[in-house]
Amino acid sequence: MVIDVNPGFSSWIEIEPVSPVFIGSDEKIERFETIVEGNMVYILDFQKLLGRDDFVELFVAKMQDILDPSVKDRAMKEIFQKLNLKLSEVSLDSFPAQWRNNKPDNLQMKRFVRSAGRYYVPGSSIKGAIRTALIRSDQSLVRRFEDLLKTIVEDSMKESKQGMKREKKRNIKIERVIFRSPNQSPFRLLEISDSDFIDKKFVKFKLITVRNLLNVKTKIPMMLELWLDNQDESNKVRVLLQSRVDRLSQMKNWITDPGKLLETLGDKGKFIEAVKSATEKIIQLEIERIKKALNSNEFKLILSFYEKLREENKKMRDGFILRLGAQTGFFSKTFFTRFLNRNELEFLKSPHKVYNLFPVSISIAEPSYESPVPKPLGWVRVRFVS
Secondary structure, three states: OOOOOOOOEEEEEEEEEOOOEOOEEEEEOOHHHEEEEOOEEEEEOHHHHOOOHHHHHHHHHOHHHHOOOOOHHHHHHHHHHHOOOOHHHOEEEEEEOOEEOOEEOOOOEEEEOEEOOEEOOOHHHHHHHHHHHHHHHOHHHHHHHHHHHHHHHHHHHHHHHOOOOOOOOOOOOHHHHHHOOHHHOHHHHEEEOOOOOOOHHHEEEEEEEEEEOOEEEEEEEEEEEEEOOOOOOOOOEEEEEEEOHHHHHHOOOOOOOOOOHHHHHHOHHHHHHHHHHHHHHHHHHHHHHHHOOOOHHHHHHHHHHHHHHHHHHHHOOOEEEEEOOOOOOHHHHOOOOOOOOHHHHHHHHOOOOOOOOOOOEEEEEOOOOOOOOOEEOOEEEEEEOO
């Protein structure tokens, strides 16, 4: 079969955050790695501390006390006092403590992805976000995803009514059914490099709250290490994006009906317009679900943020706005352009370990000195620079 499409394109792109971005690693901050002093929580730089033999010797000697939460901080402070070390000298970061019942709350703390101690954006994260956007922009592909989900859910409900035992491995990979294996997917033609390093002065721990749109009193706080949206000319990273449609002839047994993907991947202008279209759809979904919230007044500033974001996305000629990273919400991470019904949501929820707010939650970076306005996580500005 001969397919007449453009050979693709290669371009450097610049990415800068429009709201705080979180791309997580498996690394978490354990409780013994923090100290509360006054109203502040300090995250200790253990890599630096473990490079000192005198600290390691005292740390091992006091290990029993350090593992006891009731005396941990006192034991660590005694070590620093003996070594004449200030907390500010041995800390990665600090932030105001969150208090509950007159005690500092033990919040979950997660770190931004790093390589050799330096922050960056993995190419796989960017490609995943763009892949989702390109599928969402193609209505024929979206219909195939939605029709398949509908069929699977209906079959599952029939089995349940007939008393049939459901398979434990009912977690069907919908994308794999449509695109078959990764080796057969047209997204093999899209190559995106890891970014260069993010300046560490733009990465900080910040308080995030996961809000329930149907019950504004339900809030789950956590501390995430975020790439902040500081308006600074140096707060950008570069990535090489290559669309290699010219390799199509080398692919064997690839899918026979890729929708408009090949046409989109072959032309930079169509590629940009496709992602812009997908961003418009997800922003509209976000606006609609916030307006349906039990108390939408609670989210007025978030709605204002989305309206401005939508206008910027429309006006961009050399790029687009993109949703990137973790904690960006269920509808941002899937291909659906409509709200799913209860049975569909329950089916998607069941095989995954997700909290009770699925999918009516929104993760918000709370106001701070650096950013006085609350913002939803994970929006970036992408510009083609070559």
